Amino acid sequence: MSKDLFKNRYQVIRIIIASFALIFILRLFYLQVISTKYVALANNNAIKELDVYPTRGMIYDRKGELIVFNEAIYDLMVTPFETKKAKGFDTLKMCELLSISKEEVLDRFEKMKKQKGYIRIPNVFAKQLSLKDYSRLQEYMYLFPGFYGQVRTIRKYPHRVAATILGDIGEVDDKQIETSKGYYKPGDYVGKSGIEKVYEKELGGKRGKKFSFFDVNGRDVGSFGSGEFDTLAISGDNVIATLDIKLQEYAEKLMQNKKGSLVAIEPETGEILALVSSPGYDPNLLCGSVRGKNFNALLTDSLLPLYSRPTLATYPPGSSFKPIVALIALHEGVQGVNYGYPCNQAYNAGGVIVHCSHAHPSPTNIQYALAQSCNPYFCQTFRNSLEKNPGMSTTQSYDKWVKICNSFGLGVKTGIDLPSEVRGNIPTVNYFNKIYGEGRWKFATIISLGIGQGEVLTTPLQMANIFACISNKGYWHTPHIVKKITDPVTNKDVTHQYEKHIALIDKQHFDPVIEGLFQVVEMGTARAARVEGITLCGKTGTAQNPHGDNHSMFAGFAPKDDAKIAISVVVENGGYGATYAAPIASLIVEKYLNDTIATKRLDLEKRMVETNLLHKYGVKTNKSAGMNAEGEE
Amino acid sequence: MARKQESLTGKIDWLTVILYAMLAVFGWFIIYSASAGGTEKSIFDSTIPSGKQFQWMIACVVVAFIILLLSSRLYVTLSYPIFIFVLLLVISVMFIGVSINHQKNWIRLGSFTMQPSEFAKFGVSLALAKFMSGLNVDIRKWKDKWKAFSVIAIPMGIVLIQGDAGSAIVFLALSLVLFREGLESYFLIIGASVVVLGIFALIISKYILAGVLLALAIIIIYFSRRNKKLIWYLLGIWILASGYIFSVDYAFKKMKPHQQDRINVLLGKQVQEGKDWNIKQSIIAIGSGGFIGKGYLQGTQTKLKFVPEQSTDFIFSSLGEEFGFLGSAFIILLFVALFFRLLYLAERQRSKFSRVYGYCVACILFFHFLVNVGMVIGVAPVIGIPLPFISYGGSALLSFTVLLFIFIRLDTQRYDMMR
Incomplete structure (x- = not known):
């Protein structure tokens, strides 16, 4: 019945080729010209808006003595995809350096899985390593593909006193996130008590923004538009307390026990x-x-x-x-x-x-x-x-x-x-x-x-x-x-x-x-x-x-x-x-x-x-x- | 000697050569962008893909020269020995092959690796051309059909056993060649029906599909004024079709999980998080290119490695991102021009050998194009085969070059009588 239709086989094959080519061109026209969502998707993919965290202000006593400052610590991050690509890492050495068990290592990876798309983004593997621990780890970093250290700061109180007055900082809670109208994000640190809490606005400074290109493994590969859209972080103000830290130390000594x-x-x-x-x-x-x-x-x-x-x-x-x-x-x-x-x-x-x-x-x-x-x-x-x-x-x-x-x-x-x-x-x-x-x-x-x-x-x-x-x-x-x-x-x-x-x-x-x-x-x-x-x-x-x-x-x-x-x-x-x-x-x-x-x-x-x-x-x-x-x- | 050379140059179909060169050079530029865009490295830097591809391109020029200089009779004479040699090479992969990307279909020769299945294509093409050009061979006869099918199916089967479904599927392209040489149309119709029904069977309920087909048959019978013979025909076809529909599911479940995922992704079904990564990223990259593209070396998606295999199988997405609709459509038209030119050249051959071989070349290239571009723009399942002349990869480029230039050489002899 269809023999006539396919008599000229040369033409039929040309028509087949031409029709597929047409389908492709139409599909491309749809993807590239008609549909606009892909541009946005691509930008979401590659350009990320990063928060630049300001340095938290320091606290001095009435005589100018430094009583609260920031110390660098390190979070050990891991991008599981990279580790997987490199066929794993030296688990034993990691266990030894962090003094954790192999089960603990597996458990930490298991916990990351809760986050969607965890495999291609950096996850916190070990939180807040001291400079000492981190530098020991750094020597062996070549054994741990996909791992890297990210610097953060924690508060240090050299005099070890006045906890009630100075207060502490901790992760922001849900209620604060809600009332901050989007300023605070989960995982941000804010003052929880004492001066740290009352003077949060002054000490906390103002977060900056940075637009960066990210590659598929979540690595920052450079700023977007040579930084023209970025805003600088404004460091927190320093607070001069009325406290006499020497007197405070003496008072705590007298009041001990x-x-x-x-x-x-x-x-x-x-x-x-x-x-x-x-x-x-x-x-x-x-x-x-x-x-x-x-x-x-x-x-x-x-x-x-x-x-x-x-x-x-x-x-x-x-x-x-x-x-x-x-x-x-x-x-x-x-x-x-x-x-x-x-x-x-x-x-x-x-x-x-x-x-x-x-x-x-x-x-x-x-x-x-x-x-x-x-x-x-x-x-x-x-x-x-x-x-x-x-x-x-x-x-x-x-x-x-x-x-x-x-x-x-x-x-x-x-x-x-x-x-x-x-x-x-x-x-x-x-x-x-x-x-x-x-x-x-x-x-x-x-x-x-x-x-x-x-x-x-x-x-x-x-x-x-x-x-x-x-x-x-x-x-x-x-x-x-x-x-x-x-x-x-x-x-x-x-x-x-x-x-x-x-x-x-x-x-x-x-x-x-x-x-x-x-x-x-x-x-x-x-x-x-x-x-x-x-x-x-x-x-x-x-x-x-x-x-x-x-x-x-x-x-x-x-x-x-x-x-x-x-x-x-x-x-x-x-x-x-x-x-x-x-x-x-x-x-x-x-x-x-x-x-x-x-x-x-x-x-x-x-x-x-x-x-x-x-x-x-x-x-x-x-x-x-x-x-x-x-x-x- | 000089005169002969001159006449050879005059007989070469330069349009084909130009189309080939355009695609290769264009591909080379995109490889550079996809693999090293934004870095300080030069396009010739042999530590990056574009530099290696450049070396391969030079090798191809040399090989193309050699092919043009050799007598075209050589290919006709050596068709079967080459076929046997290539077959042995493909089989040997199972024993001496090395794994690259979890596929054990590479052979290491000194410092470079090659994929024998790439070269199987031109071995099979030569053998098919040789067989079809034999005296009294008629594809309409079942005796000859079986032989022709075997020439295609044996290497295809070996490649399939080795797990390289992508390379194997390309051999199906040669059925188009047989169609041109007179294979009955119903093979094409059945083939197309199998594909269409298979897709429907995976998307919608098998019972509904069988019901729809039955309704269709009844309607045809009603309008054909109850032709008794037709009733039986249609009933038979319906039973076969239904049987096929139900077996598709079974066959699908027998497939490897990653193959199932790829088909599910294509059909828009829900798959496990991340399994549709490749195709999603590829489409995002292409879609974000817009009408005129982001500009050469300006692609963010491919440069930032969101698209995997971006310089090899997914190179079309880099092109789509950086050159937009204009660039991608241009490349598609360039390919269509090449295919049409090859078909035109094949048709003008006096020798059946040359014609069949020409069709083989056109159809193999077309199938690569079809599967690869279809995959990258999300209308075909993910099957890892390269885009001819454009994708990064030395043995692919070389094998396509050999495939093409043997035909160009044969074409220069089109006025010579050959059987």
Whole structure:
């Protein structure tokens, strides 16, 4: 039937050839002229937009000492396709150099398979190798086709202290990625706590972009359009902290093996000189490849090393609160400086008996009452404040009392530039109304507030701050940890202005109270903290602790007339304020003002350093002290 | 002597030579771009493919000269011995061959390697021409059919056993030669039907396909006014076709996994991640070339090695990327011109030997072109055979040159009476 059609075989063959050629040309026309998606696909293939990571800013202390810097580490990358092409690599040598098992090697390759197209892209094989490990590996790199090292940086903390303040960096979490509107990508590092977190924007710098050609094995083979589309990364700013790193080191040494806090502030400016959360940990523990492991260990430590005690822990301030009670009474005019009250070791407030901690002559003025920390005297003073204010009811008087406390930064957040802070507690009128009913409570109901017990709670930071305020005779600056921020390229400084807060107390009332605080150390409860040649003022406190031994507390400032340092110390379960807190505070003050410790006080220093209260917390050793940072064996 | 030389030059079909040279030189430029584009190395640098190809091109010029100088009678006389020699060479690969790219079909001769299956093509072509030009040989007779088929099938079978499906498939091109020499049309129709039905059987449900064919047969029967003989014919064809449809699946499953993947990729079926890499990248490279291309040495996809085998089997994608639609269409037209010229030359031969051989050359080159370009632009499965004269590879270039120039030499003698 078709014989006629194929009679001219020559023509048939020519038609076959021509038709296939036509099909090809049409197909090419479709691919190259009609369809436009291939150009984009090709560009996606070959041109990649790369992030250029800026150098993270460094952190210096107030004297210019470098306290945080970046160190180069290496990620060992592998492109499985290249390894496969070269018929594998020397697994045994790799195991030996990285000290991992063969199973681990296989496991790591297995894990890469989760990523789509993993075979042709570089995958992280070993994360964050130290320079030492990497250089050892580099000698044998020829045995490992498809592997190469990629330089990254990690943070280093040469002084190994101040973890709470400096903070740490870690991989950005999903929530941050979402709120950053596309700036952060999974795997980016951001500050997780401390200065690193609060000043992330300044320290982090600005990422740049680079357009590069990539070959099929994911190797960068040169920039696209000779770099005209690239943007430079802007290095992070350097941060000058208010911290005195030497003082911080000394403070951490004194606080070692004790649970508690130490906060030192420069009263004039509100700059934090030292801030210790004990037990602390070496911030290097949370850097590099060991971060995950160490973080979990610290998280489960019963001593809570990750907890920032100075800003988060609250204690009843105990007797350390008495200067405030005194100042309010003087300001409100409910009693004079020379108001006397007989102390018979107990104060009966409508059936509630408040005892005095020790026997002492009856106070005839407020200075002496402070020096002896007389409980009945301050119960009476508090009562006077509530009941003897002319024309004001107890409730009104108490409301004012609360407001004045607030003006000292008590019961409110101080506004420190650290990521987390609690406000403590100064119970309000409403609070008592709710508990006892309106008009159904009086001074006797809340008498313990007068001696810093009961519902009143303060953080160690707030305690240091109120003593800074007292030394300033009525004002305080928002306590802060960062002095200024410097652009490393232009060397331009940005200095933050921190708010000046005025305490609602007339200036003249501070002098008698300061005098009283001076006598506390000169001849009162804190005699043990007396330093020859330094006019240290302060107040001990012994906060009752329902869970165990009382907390030892001290807060103060020095020198008396021109304070350079205000300090608060809490040693949990340390007993009397005079036992540990006051001596430690005095050592810090002495160190800061004199730069050395007087010879005759070296014994005291030694005793404080060696005091180990860990048994009181049910542990034998501080776990974090036995942990290793990156690159340590 | 000088006069003879002069007359030989005058008889050479220069158009064919020019087309050949254009393709080879063009190919050489693309090889340079595909293998070393953007580097500082010179196109003559013998450490890179373009430099090696250049050396091979010179070798080809020498070989072409020698072929033109030798008497054309030589090829006619030596047809069978050459065929036997090539056959032995192909068989010997199984014993003394070396593996390159996991295919053990190379022979090492001193410092260079060659692929005997490349040379099998011209051995078979000579033998087929010799056989067909024999006295009283008529392809329409089954006796001669079997002999002709054997000349093609034996080397094809050996190459296939060696696992080189690509080279083997090219021998099918010679069925077109037999068609020209009078092989019944139904061979061509059956062949085409087998391919078309096979593809459909893999794409759509076999039952639906069988049903559609039955419906088709019924319609034909209805319009042919119930011709009884036709009914039986069609029924028989339908049973055979259905049987074939169902056996395709079985045969497909018997194939090697990578061959299955290649067919699946072509048919647009889902394959394991990465199996369709080659063809995807090739199409992206070509597609991104646009109308006029990215310019010589400017191709990103091929230069960055996204396309594998870019200077050998996938060289057409470099061309498509850098020279765009204009360049690729031009090369296709250049090939078509060469094929048409060869067919024209074959048709004007007085000697049957020369005509058959000419058709062999045209059809072999055409099949290479068909399979290779079809693969690269995604309309044929991935079968690794080179694009004649363009792909990088010395033994391929040399064998195509020998194949072609023997015909050019034969063509110079077209007025001589030869049988």
